[in-house]
Amino acid sequence: MAADDPRPLTLRDVSEASGVSEMTVSRVLRNRGDVSQATREKVLEAAKTLGYVPNKIAGALASSRVNLVAVIIPSLRNMVFPEVLSGVSAVLEETELQPVVGVTDYLPEKEERVLYEMLSWRPSGVIIAGLEHTDASRAMLKASGIPVVEIMDTDGTPIDCAVGISHRRAGREMARAILKQGYRRIGFMGTKMPLDHRARKRFEGFTEALAKEGIEVIDQEFYSGGSALAKGREMTKAMLEREPELDFLYYSNDMIAAGGLFELLAQGIDIPGQIGLAGFNGVELLDGLPRRLATMDACRAEIGRKAAEIIASRVDNPAVPVEKIVELTPKIDYGDTLKRR
Amino acid sequence: MAADDPRPLTLRDVSEASGVSEMTVSRVLRNRGDVSQATREKVLEAAKTLGYVPNKIAGALASSRVNLVAVIIPSLRNMVFPEVLSGVSAVLEETELQPVVGVTDYLPEKEERVLYEMLSWRPSGVIIAGLEHTDASRAMLKASGIPVVEIMDTDGTPIDCAVGISHRRAGREMARAILKQGYRRIGFMGTKMPLDHRARKRFEGFTEALAKEGIEVIDQEFYSGGSALAKGREMTKAMLEREPELDFLYYSNDMIAAGGLFELLAQGIDIPGQIGLAGFNGVELLDGLPRRLATMDACRAEIGRKAAEIIASRVDNPAVPVEKIVELTPKIDYGDTLKRR
DNA sequence: GTGAAAGCGCTAACAT
DNA sequence: ATGTTAGCGCTTTCAC
Numbered sequence: 001m002a003a004d005d006p007r008p009l010t011l012r013d014v015s016e017a018s019g020v021s022e023m024t025v026s027r028v029l030r031n032r033g034d035v036s037q038a039t040r041e042k043v044l045e046a047a048k049t050l051g052y053v054p055n056k057i058a059g060a061l062a063s064s065r066v067n068l069v070a071v072i073i074p075s076l077r078n079m080v081f082p083e084v085l086s087g088v089s090a091v092l093e094e095t096e097l098q099p100v101v102g103v104t105d106y107l108p109e110k111e112e113r114v115l116y117e118m119l120s121w122r123p124s125g126v127i128i129a130g131l132e133h134t135d136a137s138r139a140m141l142k143a144s145g146i147p148v149v150e151i152m153d154t155d156g157t158p159i160d161c162a163v164g165i166s167h168r169r170a171g172r173e174m175a176r177a178i179l180k181q182g183y184r185r186i187g188f189m190g191t192k193m194p195l196d197h198r199a200r201k202r203f204e205g206f207t208e209a210l211a212k213e214g215i216e217v218i219d220q221e222f223y224s225g226g227s228a229l230a231k232g233r234e235m236t237k238a239m240l241e242r243e244p245e246l247d248f249l250y251y252s253n254d255m256i257a258a259g260g261l262f263e264l265l266a267q268g269i270d271i272p273g274q275i276g277l278a279g280f281n282g283v284e285l286l287d288g289l290p291r292r293l294a295t296m297d298a299c300r301a302e303i304g305r306k307a308a309e310i311i312a313s314r315v316d317n318p319a320v321p322v323e324k325i326v327e328l329t330p331k332i333d334y335g336d337t338l339k340r341r
Numbered sequence: 342m343a344a345d346d347p348r349p350l351t352l353r354d355v356s357e358a359s360g361v362s363e364m365t366v367s368r369v370l371r372n373r374g375d376v377s378q379a380t381r382e383k384v385l386e387a388a389k390t391l392g393y394v395p396n397k398i399a400g401a402l403a404s405s406r407v408n409l410v411a412v413i414i415p416s417l418r419n420m421v422f423p424e425v426l427s428g429v430s431a432v433l434e435e436t437e438l439q440p441v442v443g444v445t446d447y448l449p450e451k452e453e454r455v456l457y458e459m460l461s462w463r464p465s466g467v468i469i470a471g472l473e474h475t476d477a478s479r480a481m482l483k484a485s486g487i488p489v490v491e492i493m494d495t496d497g498t499p500i501d502c503a504v505g506i507s508h509r510r511a512g513r514e515m516a517r518a519i520l521k522q523g524y525r526r527i528g529f530m531g532t533k534m535p536l537d538h539r540a541r542k543r544f545e546g547f548t549e550a551l552a553k554e555g556i557e558v559i560d561q562e563f564y565s566g567g568s569a570l571a572k573g574r575e576m577t578k579a580m581l582e583r584e585p586e587l588d589f590l591y592y593s594n595d596m597i598a599a600g601g602l603f604e605l606l607a608q609g610i611d612i613p614g615q616i617g618l619a620g621f622n623g624v625e626l627l628d629g630l631p632r633r634l635a636t637m638d639a640c641r642a643e644i645g646r647k648a649a650e651i652i653a654s655r656v657d658n659p660a661v662p663v664e665k666i667v668e669l670t671p672k673i674d675y676g677d678t679l680k681r682r
Numbered sequence: 683g684t685g686a687a688a689g690c691g692c693t694a695a696c697a698t
Numbered sequence: 699a700t701g702t703t704a705g706c707g708c709t710t711t712c713a714c
Contacts, residue, residue, distance in 0.1 A: 008463065008486065010691060021701050026693065034699055051484040056461040057401045058691030061706050066398065076426060082417040089444070098458065101442055103430070117439065120397040122349065143392045145349065229629030259629040266631065288570030288600040290607065351707060362685050367709065375683055399707035402690050406709095 009052045018046035067096045069311055070118035072128040074106040079283050080300055087304020095312045106195040112137045119144055125311035131156035132197050147314040149307040154327045155201050163306045163326040167198045170296055171205025177332050181340050183248035188220040189235045190252030199252040219243045232259020254279035254286050254295050277337045294338030299328040350393045359387035408437045410652055411459035413469040415447040420624050421641055428645020436653050447536040453478045460485055466652035472497035473538050488655040490648040495668045496542050504647045504667040508539045511637055512546025518673050522681050524589035524617055529561040530576045531593030540593040560584045573600020588616055595620035595627050598634050618678045635679030640669040
């Protein structure tokens with residue numbers, strides 16, 4: 001413990017120290033209403049020397065305004081989400097609003113708990129990853145009466161509105177690009193699906209577009225846990241042993257794709273001549289790899305920014321009309337591992 | 342917006358719907374005091390069908406208890422911090438406490454602002470990265486009267502208590518290990534220092550231990566911004582052009598070290614025979630690299646866990662005595678890039 | 683086992 | 699430009 005006095009300072013303390021009414025002290029501290037320069041200075045002086053920190057709990061209760069935006073994401077260990085957060089923060093920093101992060105570990109029940117906790121603080125808005133939620137979660141969000149933006153995914157029906165990309169379409173487009181380069185014997189590696197709806201949708205779009213050309217994925221493998229880089233490498237090795245004839249490897253994220261890249265390089269395989277590869281996300285982290293991985297930008301920061309803008313505008317004016325779904329369009333980055341010369 | 346009714350539900354609504362007094366409803370919802378099974382069920386039923394979510398703002402004001410722990414870190418984009426957070430969350434999940442994250446971007450003034458915001462919510466404790474803070478921040482923390490754990494670093498004087506490693510010592514030990522392997526012409530690459538005290542201390546410890554053996558770093562370079570992997574690669578290339586005689590490269594983090602590794606591999610340099618390298622952190626991310634990088638574990642999750650335990654125990658009982666400084670001891674992981682055969 | 687009254691620290695609304 | 703009053707939605711305390 002650091003202090004002797006167990007009682008935190010209140011407005012009253014500042015009021016007494018400055019000889020100004022509580023109300024006026026409150027006005028000064030919030031920059032609201034007209035206060036004379038002289039009083040303002042007295043108050044600020046007193047607050048500063050006392051070390052007064054306002055009690056937002058009381059303020060929020062009295063004003064029934066809480067300048068918090070709940071941001072609910074599956075994980076912080078996947079760089080995608082911190083990048084979305086950056087976008088959110090960048091926009092909210094221009095406003096009174098503050099993001100508060102909750103992590104669900106991809107578990108629907110945990111999402112429900114986290115959401116309940118967050119809503120009990122009566123935030124001004126919610127930004128939540130994905131369109132899949134428990135019934136209870138959807139009910140809470142609907143009942144909350146605050147703006148809700150579901151992010152990252154647009155393949156589904158939003159509760160309120162959504163900003164993201166279509167992962168099904170992303171999968172389809174990657175499939176088309178791969179076929180166009182003449183690859184035909186394709187393997188897929190990704191995260192275990194039930195947990196990750198967006199990865200699942202990409203895979204579905206991918207296989208669907210292949211099927212349209214009469215092609216099926218030759219081999220597939222799903223992992224969970226562990227270092228993505230190492231897993232990507234292991235899975236690739238195993239898959240090549242099972243299916244030496246593969247000519248393309250599609251990965252559900254860039255990290256495992258990078259692992260695969262290392263394995264192919266170690267085996268001295270010609271990339272992208274003999275085997276091509278592609279990942280997903282466009283994480284800048286990978287800029288310095290020996291080869292530039294083919295990937296697809298998931299528009300992470302942009303999604304965060306747009307979502308925050310929607311919340312901010314609706315907090316200012318709940319009546320503003322908003323598009324139900326804002327679909328951003330990711331582009332394929334061919335890098336050095338997809339385009340055959 | 343999702344709902345029609347702009348007024349969120351209150352205890353009174355549940356009270357009326359269930360025909361039980363507000364007080365008893367409150368007791369049921371908090372599992373406090375004796376309530377008959379029959380009443381309890383009535384209340385739970387009513388709360389559920391209404392979709393009542395308690396208002397923690399009001400609850401916190403009335404009880405002057407807030408089960409929030411402020412966790413203040415420089416960034417979420419450096420994997421180190423999400424890993425610390427995992428440790429914190431893991432421990433706090435066993436308690437009533439909840440972590441709330443604030444990000445400072447390594448800026449002391451932003452730290453001050455974030456801290457002020459967080460303290461205004463009257464959290465039960467603070468976990469904050471580093472021992473360097475503005476005077477105002479230190480004053481706020483002292484005046485808060487709540488437990489404060491400064492983490493990641495033990496080279497300095499904590500406000501209340503600290504859990505971390507000595508980065509000076511880490512730097513010294515790496516220097517000794519490098520010298521012991523016979524390396525003598527050493528280069529250093531790292532982040533721009535003023536922003537990152539822990540990297541600075543490692544560098545200081547490093548040069549100090551070299552100096553003791555009459556050795557100086559031959560070349561050094563500092564970067565900021567951009568992809569760490571790419572930067573590591575660029576800096577390494579540039580440094581080798583300036584100083585072809587280098588026989589060891591020490592990096593302030595694993596990400597730039599990995600970039601350096603790629604550059605050395607691309608140049609066909611014998612590692613660790615001709616040139617050795619080492620990074621810092623032990624990020625599991627790097628498990629799948631072509632060579633296992635020498636590094637030093639920063640005990641991230643353990644630091645998070647320990648810090649959370651201290652907060653939790655002090656919230657339960659403010660009187661429990663605590664060590665001022667808990668210093669964990671990182672070990673060198675030699676990998677394949679430091680130990681000459 | 684249940685209820686009534688008071689008040690947490692602030693701000694909205696209305697004085698002056 | 700400043701002060702007064704009431705009350706935000708809960709929990710504490712005390713009564714029954």
